[in-house]
Amino acid sequence: MAVVAQAQPNIALIKYWGKRDxxxxxxxxxxxxxxxxxxxxxxxxDFNDELTEDTLQVNDRGAPAMLARVSHCLDxxxxxxxxxxxxxxxxxxxIGAGLASSASAFAALVVAADEEVGGxxxxxxxxxxxxxASGSAARSLYGGFAExxxxxxxxxxxxxxxxxxWPLEVIVAITADGPKPLGSGDAMIRSESTSPFYSSxxxxxxxxxKVARAALLSRDFAQLAAVAEHNCLKMHSVxxxxxxxxxxxxxxxxxxxxxIRALQAxxxxxxxxxxxxxxxxxxxxxxxxxxxxxxxxxxAGVIDTMRSALGAGARLVDPA
Ligand code: 2P0
Numbered sequence: 001m002a003v004v005a006q007a008q009p010n011i012a013l014i015k016y017w018g019k020r021d022x023x024x025x026x027x028x029x030x031x032x033x034x035x036x037x038x039x040x041x042x043x044x045x046d047f048n049d050e051l052t053e054d055t056l057q058v059n060d061r062g063a064p065a066m067l068a069r070v071s072h073c074l075d076x077x078x079x080x081x082x083x084x085x086x087x088x089x090x091x092x093x094x095i096g097a098g099l100a101s102s103a104s105a106f107a108a109l110v111v112a113a114d115e116e117v118g119g120x121x122x123x124x125x126x127x128x129x130x131x132x133a134s135g136s137a138a139r140s141l142y143g144g145f146a147e148x149x150x151x152x153x154x155x156x157x158x159x160x161x162x163x164x165x166w167p168l169e170v171i172v173a174i175t176a177d178g179p180k181p182l183g184s185g186d187a188m189i190r191s192e193s194t195s196p197f198y199s200s201x202x203x204x205x206x207x208x209x210k211v212a213r214a215a216l217l218s219r220d221f222a223q224l225a226a227v228a229e230h231n232c233l234k235m236h237s238v239x240x241x242x243x244x245x246x247x248x249x250x251x252x253x254x255x256x257x258x259x260i261r262a263l264q265a266x267x268x269x270x271x272x273x274x275x276x277x278x279x280x281x282x283x284x285x286x287x288x289x290x291x292x293x294x295x296x297x298x299x300a301g302v303i304d305t306m307r308s309a310l311g312a313g314a315r316l317v318d319p320a
Contacts, residue, residue, distance in 0.1 A: 002046040002086075003115045007107035007314035009093070009100035010035045010139045010146065011170060011281050013228040013273060014212050015235040018192050018202065020150060025132050027150045028192075029205040032160070032212050033139045034283070035146060036170060037311025041101065043108035044088040044319065045074075047116050051084035058089045073106060073133040077113040077121075085113075093306060094177055099279060100140075106133040107140035107314040115316055123313070127157045130314075143312035145216055147209070161216050163310035169289040171282040172306040173296040175252035184276040187239065187246045194243040201238045205231075221285060225264075225271035228283070232273045248277050252301025256280035259299045263292060 010033040018028035054071045056063045074085055087109070095101035110130045114121050121129070123141055131138030131148075138155055139146040144163040149156040182190075191198055208231045215223035239246035253274060260272045260282055270284035270292050284292045289307065297305050 002044045002088075002319055003112045004042055004044045004317050004319045005108040005111035005115070005314055006040050006042045006317045007104040007111070007137075007140045008036045008038075008040050008308075008311050009104040010136065011100065011273060011283070012136065012139075012275065013224065013283070014205070014209050014231050015275070016135050016148070016150075017235045017238060018188050018198065019135070020152070022189070025135060026153075027131075027135045027148070027155065028202055030150045030209050031136075031139070031148045032209055032216075033136070033146050033148075034168065034170065034310050035140060035143050035163070035313060036308040037163070038308040039091075039093040039099070039104070039172075039306065041089060041091040041104035041108050042317065042320075043105065043112050044086075045109070045112040045116055046086045047078070047083040048086055049083055051086060054085050054087065056087045056089070058095065059091060063089075069133060070109065073109055073129070074113050076129050076132055077110055078117045082117070085116075094174065099172065099277065100136055100275065102134040103136040103140045104314075106130045106137035109133070110137075111141075111314045111316060124157060126314075128154060131155050131157075141313050144310055146313075147213065159313075160213060163312070166216070166219055167286060168310055169284055169286050170308050170310075171284065171289065171293045171296055172308070173252075173256045173280045173282065173299065173302045174304040174306070175250055175256065175278045175280065175301055177303060180248060180277050182246060187242070187276060190244070190246060191238050191242045195238045195241045197234075197238045197241050201234060204234075208234075221269050225269075225283075228273055229271050236274065249274070250278045250301070252299065253278045253280055255299050255301055256282075256296060259295050260292075263288075263295055268292065
């Protein structure tokens, strides 16, 4: 019998960029994110005696390039001597395009795989296993505002504030729909070894996290906006100053940032954040979401927009 889990992508407001340990996939910095509600990945797993190797379908197509990573994650959850699995993944948003699809995919994968072996782990244990597969995936185990603390040997993750405590909205402006030119794992390696700004990025991260956490707990939107935009631009400065440079933006990315600046000048409560891709995520108070969505839809180069409230962490769902 297949087990199905659903997880939603998360968007980091204080970013993860760089690893402390590559073999364990331990992040070099702590991070803070919001888990979305309406974008999702549903992952179905069936451990099956009759299979001689794992199989993977992503959005109705074979996905051989991702299979090794998925198999390794299943080994971590179920042991290397496990039965082989049939894995079927569906996402309702573009994958591999800077929209955190690996976060929702691996969060859902560990929940479903754990259930297949008896549902033996707690949420933090599952988050650590998801994080070993994809650093940001650990945060999608948790709903609302999730904080990941990067320890020397392992991570800790928790919800700082529930989605219902501060119901922000996110408008995602899609500015390109192809896969990104360089995966974030390879890009991080490049930044760690070549960016002259990497060490100061590491040094100041806890300061940004502290400011963001305080903003969150006092529901201070202006303070959260300022520190999140600053942290995002700092991460991209590290990327841009890597050799060769890592530039995920396109001209529409910049146009979206200008749109958001104009909205801010009108007094709208909105800020931008951008991940390892050209899409722009506008985080706003619910009362400003309609205006933000319309302005981004009308921005040159925007192909589409998606809108989401904040949502829950990864969980089991009934098979469709
Ligand atoms: C984040 N990103 O905090 C940052 C911001 C992209 C930019 O986490 O190598 O796919 O699998 O641990 O989680 C994307 O990186 O990287 C990411 P791996 P992941 O959301």
